[in-house]
Amino acid sequence: MAITTEGPRADAPLRRIRDLPGPRGLPLAGNALQIERERLHQQVEQWAREYGQIYRFRIASREFVVISDPGTVASVLRDRPDGFQRGARLNAAARSLGFNGLFTVNGDEWRRHRPMVLRSLDPAHIKAFYPTLVKVTQRFERRWRQAAEAGSAIDLQADLMRYTVDVTAGLAFGTDINTVESDEEVIQRHLDKLLPALAKRVLSPLPRWLTRRDPAVEAGLAAVHEAVDGFIAAARQRLADEPRLREHPRNFIEAMVAERDRPGSDLSDADVSGNMLTMLLAGEDTTANTLAWMIWLLHRHPAAAQRAAEEVRRVLGTGAHPTHEQLSQLDFVEACAHETMRLKPVAPLLIQEAVRDTVVDGVAVPAGTPVMCLMRPGAVSAAHFDDPQAFRPERWLAGDGQGPAAGSAKRVAMPFGAGPRTCPGRYLALSEMKMVAAMLLRNFDIADVSSEGGGDVQERLAFTMSPVGLRLRLRART
Numbered sequence: 499m500a501i502t503t504e505g506p507r508a509d510a511p512l513r514r515i516r517d518l519p520g521p522r523g524l525p526l527a528g529n530a531l532q533i534e535r536e537r538l539h540q541q542v543e544q545w546a547r548e549y550g551q552i553y554r555f556r557i558a559s560r561e562f563v564v565i566s567d568p569g570t571v572a573s574v575l576r577d578r579p580d581g582f583q584r585g586a587r588l589n590a591a592a593r594s595l596g597f598n599g600l601f602t603v604n605g606d607e608w609r610r611h612r613p614m615v616l617r618s619l620d621p622a623h624i625k626a627f628y629p630t631l632v633k634v635t636q637r638f639e640r641r642w643r644q645a646a647e648a649g650s651a652i653d654l655q656a657d658l659m660r661y662t663v664d665v666t667a668g669l670a671f672g673t674d675i676n677t678v679e680s681d682e683e684v685i686q687r688h689l690d691k692l693l694p695a696l697a698k699r700v701l702s703p704l705p706r707w708l709t710r711r712d713p714a715v716e717a718g719l720a721a722v723h724e725a726v727d728g729f730i731a732a733a734r735q736r737l738a739d740e741p742r743l744r745e746h747p748r749n750f751i752e753a754m755v756a757e758r759d760r761p762g763s764d765l766s767d768a769d770v771s772g773n774m775l776t777m778l779l780a781g782e783d784t785t786a787n788t789l790a791w792m793i794w795l796l797h798r799h800p801a802a803a804q805r806a807a808e809e810v811r812r813v814l815g816t817g818a819h820p821t822h823e824q825l826s827q828l829d830f831v832e833a834c835a836h837e838t839m840r841l842k843p844v845a846p847l848l849i850q851e852a853v854r855d856t857v858v859d860g861v862a863v864p865a866g867t868p869v870m871c872l873m874r875p876g877a878v879s880a881a882h883f884d885d886p887q888a889f890r891p892e893r894w895l896a897g898d899g900q901g902p903a904a905g906s907a908k909r910v911a912m913p914f915g916a917g918p919r920t921c922p923g924r925y926l927a928l929s930e931m932k933m934v935a936a937m938l939l940r941n942f943d944i945a946d947v948s949s950e951g952g953g954d955v956q957e958r959l960a961f962t963m964s965p966v967g968l969r970l971r972l973r974a975r976t
């Protein structure tokens with residue numbers, strides 16, 4: 499057995515998974531009946547409080563090892579692609595839904611796709627894309643101004659998803675799909691069904707052939723694939739019209755199509771469309787839900803909202819939207835985003851699978867074992883942060899003296915993951931968050947953010963973790 503030496507002491511005797519504590523389950527189902535899919539993250543976090551930083555639970559025949567110590571989590575995430583990879587179940591579910599792309603592939607396939615994605619999302623590309631980011635934000639401002647003038651409540655997540663889809667499609671596909679101003683846009687109408695369908699397939703205790711087909715998901719998938727095929731055809735046409743783009747693609751889709759059409763390429767059409775969908779899905783929910791949590795938290799913390807608004811007005815002066823340079827001066831707004839992701843990480847758990855027999859925190863973990871990394875417990879632990887449950891953005895400002903220096907805090911809260919598979923969209927995501935926050939705080943006062951039925955805002959996990967049913971009311975500033 500090939501063993502890596504990670505854990506408390508390299509010479510300590512190894513424990514086995516069956517020696518780990520964990521919740522009692524039923525003979526066949528294991529702990530499946532104790533888990534509500536949409537609250538899985540809260541259940542596994544609760545078990546972490548009861549059973550400690552490494553424990554086990556079982557869904558039918560699949561035994562999970564769950565870890566929550568930030569150091570152990572980081573060492574698992576860094577040990578990729580050779581030691582750990584995304585689970586076979588996720589891979590199969592994504593393939594069955596036709597959106598197998600960078601997020602779900604492993605091994606050599608992942609090594610081939612990753613550089614193309616990285617290049618298309620790097621800061622230089624974001625800078626070149628900046629005028630479009632401003633244009634999409636201006637449209638979004640108009641939409642919210644109309645709602646403010648009409649005194650109507652905004653469906654916060656749905657609106658933010660329009661924004662993030664338009665931005666991702668603009669950057670990755672070079673296509674302006676303008677869901678912000680159109681209620682009939684096909685992507686917008688169907689995309690939101692796909693991630694819940696993926697989560698359901700990954701976590702179902704039943705084998706795939708026993709799960710019922712969902713006609714709404716199938717129809718949504720077909721429609722989205724048709725739209726994506728349209729983007730690919732348009733990109734192929736652009737490459738035919740301007741052959742120099744094959745060597746100098748302007749965006750992700752052109753890079754992928756050029757690579758696919760190169761003689762001898764091992765990319766397939768399915769790889770191209772799977773990656774298109776991956777970009778849309780990975781860029782949409784995550785950023786929109788983080789923004790929704792941020793706006794809700796700012797509403798609940800008026801002093802922080804006030805400080806952020808003052809910073810926006812000071813940095814922008816008379817400008818309507820931040821320039822690319824000004825965006826990097828919005829330190830407190832960025833701190834609000836980091837603090838939001840610490841308390842409300844939209845990816846609260848990452849499931850990795852051991853590629854080979856290995857050791858995690860002194861426990862022998864055989865190849866194929868799913869290891870669930872919990873991202874929130876360390877980030878809200880008093881061991882790492884003062885007053886850990888409080889929303890205090892200033893703790894992220896270097897030299898503020900109110901908490902750990904921003905650098906060490908980032909090693910504990912890892913909302914974008916860690917290691918070689920860390921999120922390639924983080925720079926874009928932070929740019930979008932600062933852009934929307936600046937637009938909001940400069941032009942509006944947040945009159946109210948409430949959940950649909952009133953009462954506390956619930957967390958719902960459907961691949962990403964979102965607030966349930968937030969309604970926003972704005973007052974335009976004069």
Ligand code: HEM
Pocket residue numbers: 575600601602612615619666776777780781782784785788844845848913914915916917918919920921922923924926927
């Ligand atoms: C606030 C917004 C976002 C959050 C919190 C977030 C979070 C994450 C996390 C936790 C991972 C897994 C990292 C790991 O396994 O270590 C990930 C991967 C990924 N993200 Fe993001 N993400 C965000 C926005 C975006 C955007 C805007 C895009 C692109 C448009 C994007 C594209 C991807 C892709 C393609 C992967 C897979 C990377 C790989 O497996 O190599 N994400 N993201």
